[in-house]
Amino acid sequence: MEEEMLATGAAGPREEEEEGHTAPTSVSAPMEDSEGCEGLWELPVELSERRPECSRCGRPQKVCLCPFLPVHPLKVSTCLYIIQHPAEESRVLRTVPLLAACLPEDKCKVLIGRRFSEDRYPELATVCKNSNTLILYPGAGATNLEEININSSDPCVIIIIDGTWSQAKDIFFKNSLFRIPKQVELKTSLSSQYVIRTQPTNTCLSTLECAAVALAIMEKNESIKETVLRPLQALCSFQLQHGAQVHHSKEHLLKNGLYDKPMPKNKRKLRRMELLVNNVKI
Ligand SMILES: [Zn+2]
Numbered sequence: 001m002e003e004e005m006l007a008t009g010a011a012g013p014r015e016e017e018e019e020g021h022t023a024p025t026s027v028s029a030p031m032e033d034s035e036g037c038e039g040l041w042e043l044p045v046e047l048s049e050r051r052p053e054c055s056r057c058g059r060p061q062k063v064c065l066c067p068f069l070p071v072h073p074l075k076v077s078t079c080l081y082i083i084q085h086p087a088e089e090s091r092v093l094r095t096v097p098l099l100a101a102c103l104p105e106d107k108c109k110v111l112i113g114r115r116f117s118e119d120r121y122p123e124l125a126t127v128c129k130n131s132n133t134l135i136l137y138p139g140a141g142a143t144n145l146e147e148i149n150i151n152s153s154d155p156c157v158i159i160i161i162d163g164t165w166s167q168a169k170d171i172f173f174k175n176s177l178f179r180i181p182k183q184v185e186l187k188t189s190l191s192s193q194y195v196i197r198t199q200p201t202n203t204c205l206s207t208l209e210c211a212a213v214a215l216a217i218m219e220k221n222e223s224i225k226e227t228v229l230r231p232l233q234a235l236c237s238f239q240l241q242h243g244a245q246v247h248h249s250k251e252h253l254l255k256n257g258l259y260d261k262p263m264p265k266n267k268r269k270l271r272r273m274e275l276l277v278n279n280v281k282i
Helices: 002-022 028-041 096-102 122-129 165-174 207-218 222-241 250-255 267-277
Strands: 079-084 108-112 133-136 157-162 182-185
Touching: 079 096, 079 207, 096 108, 096 207, 096 222, 122 133, 122 157, 157 165, 157 207, 207 222
Parallel strands: 079 108, 079 157, 133 157, 133 182
Antiparallel strands: none
16 A cells, blocks of 8 residues: 555656646646645555554565465354453464454454453353353363364354463463363474464464364364464564574473573472473473
């Protein structure tokens, strides 16, 4: 759009010249001219300053990832509910808009907030109480998603919490609604490709990666995973080409003696790091 405007601007003076030639006797020519200018002044000033965003992928237009998105939204029966911590929405590198762009609108719902009460979110409450709804949250009470018997007659809903580990934990434990659905986890060998952001462990996946793996399992279709991951891979390689550094997981850094931050004094944190190095799932 910015380029389009520039193009019109460049063509402007030539038009004026032509106008001058065709209407030398008319006094209305300067008026027409000023009217033309008025139109330009009315354009909002921010337009040239704000980076225009692509309406589909949410990325700045110059780095639009739409060529890496499926031409048509994927046909899936599973519906995703992404519960997004407010801090996640303002991050520059967000993966949820990319995920949403791969799926039909009614199959990927994003709710932003920290607290989700039954009164304020009656639709979500109904979803949580449905026996076909699962929540992706690893832990002692979680079943491997691959072992879940999916009742194919009714479409399933998977709730995914989008945020850092502590934000996700906070959302899970402080909202009783999220403890109603069956708790599931992914036992995947997929290593996070989202190398731009440091993940606590190599197997800690971004929301988009979790959704890709979960959808492939639910829909019994491996190609879904590749399709959903493609824009993320493009995003990462683009960022790396433009100077972003590979962020290895803390686990990788510790194991390879590359962790250069001071070790925590807090005993609990130190213990967590020991567990990370020794491959204990935390
Ligand atoms: Zn785009």
